[in-house]
Amino acid sequence: MRIELLNKYFKMDQLPHIWCPGCGNGIALGAAVEAIDNSTMDKDKICIVSGIGCSSRASGYLNFDSLHTTHGRAIAFATGIKLANPELNVIVITGDGDCTAIGGNHLIHGCRRNIDINVLVFNNNIYGMTGGQYSPTTPRNARTSTSRQGTVERQFDICKLSENAGATYVARGTVFHYKHLIGLIEGAFKNKGFSIVEILTPCPIQFGRRNKTPEPADMMRLLKNSTSFSDDGKTKIGVFRDEKEPEFVSEYIKLLSNEGDISV
Amino acid sequence: MGEMGESKPIAIHRDWCKGCGLCSAFCPRGVLVLNLGKVEIQNSENCIGCGLCERICPDYVIYLGRDIYG
Amino acid sequence: MGEALLMQGNEACVRGAIRAGMRFFAGYPITPSTEIAELASLMLPKYNGKFIQMEDEISSMAAVIGASLCGLKAMTATSGPGFSLKQENIGYASMTEIPCVVVDVMRGGPSTGLPTCVSQGDVMQSRWGTHGDHPVIVIAPSTVKDIYYMTIKAFNYSERYRIPVILLLDEVNAHMRESVVIENDVEIWDRKRPLTRENHKPYAADEDGVPPMGEFGKGYRFHVTGLVHDETGHPTNSSEEAEKLIRRLHYKLEKSRDDIVIYEKFKTERCRTLIIAFGSVARVCKDVICQINDDSIGLFIPYTIWPFPDKELLSLIQKNRIERIYVPELNTGQMILEVQRIVFGRCEVLGINKYSGELITPTEIIKCLRRG
Numbered sequence: 168m169r170i171e172l173l174n175k176y177f178k179m180d181q182l183p184h185i186w187c188p189g190c191g192n193g194i195a196l197g198a199a200v201e202a203i204d205n206s207t208m209d210k211d212k213i214c215i216v217s218g219i220g221c222s223s224r225a226s227g228y229l230n231f232d233s234l235h236t237t238h239g240r241a242i243a244f245a246t247g248i249k250l251a252n253p254e255l256n257v258i259v260i261t262g263d264g265d266c267t268a269i270g271g272n273h274l275i276h277g278c279r280r281n282i283d284i285n286v287l288v289f290n291n292n293i294y295g296m297t298g299g300q301y302s303p304t305t306p307r308n309a310r311t312s313t314s315r316q317g318t319v320e321r322q323f324d325i326c327k328l329s330e331n332a333g334a335t336y337v338a339r340g341t342v343f344h345y346k347h348l349i350g351l352i353e354g355a356f357k358n359k360g361f362s363i364v365e366i367l368t369p370c371p372i373q374f375g376r377r378n379k380t381p382e383p384a385d386m387m388r389l390l391k392n393s394t395s396f397s398d399d400g401k402t403k404i405g406v407f408r409d410e411k412e413p414e415f416v417s418e419y420i421k422l423l424s425n426e427g428d429i430s431v
Numbered sequence: 432m433g434e435m436g437e438s439k440p441i442a443i444h445r446d447w448c449k450g451c452g453l454c455s456a457f458c459p460r461g462v463l464v465l466n467l468g469k470v471e472i473q474n475s476e477n478c479i480g481c482g483l484c485e486r487i488c489p490d491y492v493i494y495l496g497r498d499i500y501g
Numbered sequence: 502m503g504e505a506l507l508m509q510g511n512e513a514c515v516r517g518a519i520r521a522g523m524r525f526f527a528g529y530p531i532t533p534s535t536e537i538a539e540l541a542s543l544m545l546p547k548y549n550g551k552f553i554q555m556e557d558e559i560s561s562m563a564a565v566i567g568a569s570l571c572g573l574k575a576m577t578a579t580s581g582p583g584f585s586l587k588q589e590n591i592g593y594a595s596m597t598e599i600p601c602v603v604v605d606v607m608r609g610g611p612s613t614g615l616p617t618c619v620s621q622g623d624v625m626q627s628r629w630g631t632h633g634d635h636p637v638i639v640i641a642p643s644t645v646k647d648i649y650y651m652t653i654k655a656f657n658y659s660e661r662y663r664i665p666v667i668l669l670l671d672e673v674n675a676h677m678r679e680s681v682v683i684e685n686d687v688e689i690w691d692r693k694r695p696l697t698r699e700n701h702k703p704y705a706a707d708e709d710g711v712p713p714m715g716e717f718g719k720g721y722r723f724h725v726t727g728l729v730h731d732e733t734g735h736p737t738n739s740s741e742e743a744e745k746l747i748r749r750l751h752y753k754l755e756k757s758r759d760d761i762v763i764y765e766k767f768k769t770e771r772c773r774t775l776i777i778a779f780g781s782v783a784r785v786c787k788d789v790i791c792q793i794n795d796d797s798i799g800l801f802i803p804y805t806i807w808p809f810p811d812k813e814l815l816s817l818i819q820k821n822r823i824e825r826i827y828v829p830e831l832n833t834g835q836m837i838l839e840v841q842r843i844v845f846g847r848c849e850v851l852g853i854n855k856y857s858g859e860l861i862t863p864t865e866i867i868k869c870l871r872r873g
Contacts, residue, residue, distance in 0.1 A: 168485065168486075168494075169495070170442075173491055173494075177491075182491065183449075183490055184490070188449035191489060193488075194488075216567075226724065227735055230722055233723075233724045234724075234725045235728065236563065236593065237589055237593050240590065243556075243559065243563035246553065246564050246567065247525070247553075247567025248567040250551050250553055251568035251573045254718060255718045272557060272560075273560050273563075276556040343487075346486075383451040384453055387457070423549050425547075425549055426547050
């Protein structure tokens with residue numbers, strides 16, 4: 168993280184952050200800050216909303232208006248914020264469990280409304296904060312503290328899910344592909360509609376140690392080797408959808424007027 | 432914050448280092464090493480200033496550039 | 502004296518809310534509260550206000566809190582099962598001190614219960630529905646006119662004390678139509694604003710225990726979390742800070758308790774027997790008192806059922822040397838527990854309970870009184 172950005176956008180008295188050694192959340196947050204810095208958004212009109220979980224602690228580290236909400240509900244809170252004050256640039260920081268399990272309903276309805284909020288999902292394939300239970304994005308057969316013999320359930324593909332639910336900007340990146348990731352997040356900010364960037368990020372402590380990759384560097388190499396910019400069977404990274412469609416708040420405010428009687 | 436010498440193009444804020452080893456594993460020139468669980472600059476003359484360490488450090492410990500305290 | 506309008510209880514709630522300054526409503530359809538959402542969706546845009554139908558009650562509550570943080574007076578309305586779903590985020594609003602009004606139109610429960618029938622089964626849920634120690638204000642109007650004016654009060658309290666206020670209606674008064682005189686002068690309170698943006702400490706309270714509230718997007722750049730936090734708004738594990746915060750959350754209501762409680766004494770001058778009732782049952786009891794025309798029986802109506810007007814009730818009991826109290830309610834006995842706590846054995850306390858989904862009738866109550 169560039170020191171000038173650190174000083175400019177972080178609450179230095181809240182650092183160092185709580186994330187474990189080798190956790191990629193710090194890198195993902197760094198990329199988000201770089202994208203914010205590259206954007207033309209008024210920094211007083213930025214609002215960070217997060218849910219509960221490791222990734223959601225990000226909101227408290229940034230020097231913006233920030234809201235650390237309840238588990239799974241970040242997008243719902245963000246919807247209220249954006250509709251109440253359409254001037255705000257609303258950025259949701261959430262995790263795979265927060266966003267797709269307990270918050271799955273709010274995710275798909277945010278996508279459906281195409282409300283102009285930017286969702287950054289730090290996907291580490293595990294519930295880290297509670298000690299490593301399987302999440303909706305844990306790969307099949309991966310071992311977790313609630314699937315010690317290997318996860319039997321199938322995975323969500325967050326990008327496909329969001330795309331089919333109606334999100335107008337959908338992308339996937341990794342914390343290893345840092346500059347690429349910054350570009351993806353900038354793309355999300357540019358889209359006037361529901362944007363989601365799935366950020367693949369390693370959890371060496373809760374995921375890696377149970378799955379033969381306890382070393383952060385090994386997890387990072389795995390991220391590099393298991394992803395690809397093209398359709399070659401690996402996990403694809405890049406932009407999957409970037410289209411313009413009617414956005415909820417701008418459509419809604421067309422209905423507003425001042426014709427109400429003062430004495431109701 | 433951190434140690435900064437004339438010849439070092441990078442600075443580190445060692446207090447924040449959690450010793451994950453990502454910087455030392457990915458530094459192409461072996462400039463960064465772990466010592467007693469925290470990062471240290473060892474061969475600063477080899478540094479080519481690529482900035483990979485700055486980007487990959489999840490704990491915001493490593494900074495590129497010379498004028499950071501100026 | 503203003504204009505008199507015939508309106509439904511749920512309608513009175515929306516009109517009162519808009520009069521109080523409500524400019525945001527998020528909700529989810531549920532009987533018997535749905536008319537509130539329907540009318541809010543129609544009326545709010547005419548006042549430059551926003552309405553959104555969310556995907557469930559949980560997100561409705563969340564959206565309301567988000568909107569309130571942006572400076573809009575915000576409300577949601579629900580019933581029974583939906584009220585249960587809102588509880589976690591009601592606790593969040595308590596902890597983060599974000600003003601909002603939550604309407605619960607009580608219907609028969611538990612579970613889906615009797616969706617179209619009246620009940621008063623949420624007395625305890627309205628007080629203790631969310632987990633953890635938390636202060637709360639619950640207002641239970643009796644008539645349609647009460648609903649209009651007490652919705653305004655609910656907003657006033659919520660804004661002044663930075664607390665979620667629960668407005669407890671029931672299927673009967675929510676669906677009843679009555680005439681309401683719309684007064685020209687109504688007191689409207691707004692939340693306190695910080696005097697400056699410099700070194701803004703979002704949770705540094707004034708003497709009254711209430712911190713002035715900034716809003717998002719105005720350059721305060723503050724953090725809000727449901728975790729235990731210090732004056733800066735950031736999470737802390739300090740046991741000292743935790744205790745300080747929880748103590749203050751309760752203190753701000755205790756300090757203003759006398760300004761908050763609302764109650765009515767009806768023909769209690771010489772009574773030795775007292776009926777205590779709230780909501781639509783209170784109006785049935787008024788009818789009872791008028792019918793029996795016996796000044797030995799009086800009626801006490803708590804409008805704020807939380808905090809309960811305990812001091813006021815106790816002083817009435819002592820002054821009149823009350824011998825017996827009847828507590829009719831549409832449940833198996835919830836408010837009676839609070840009455841028993843206050844009475845503390847000083848006199849007899851008897852419940853009159855009905856939970857069939859129908860409103861209790863004056864005849865039924867009179868029968869109980871005569872039985873002795």
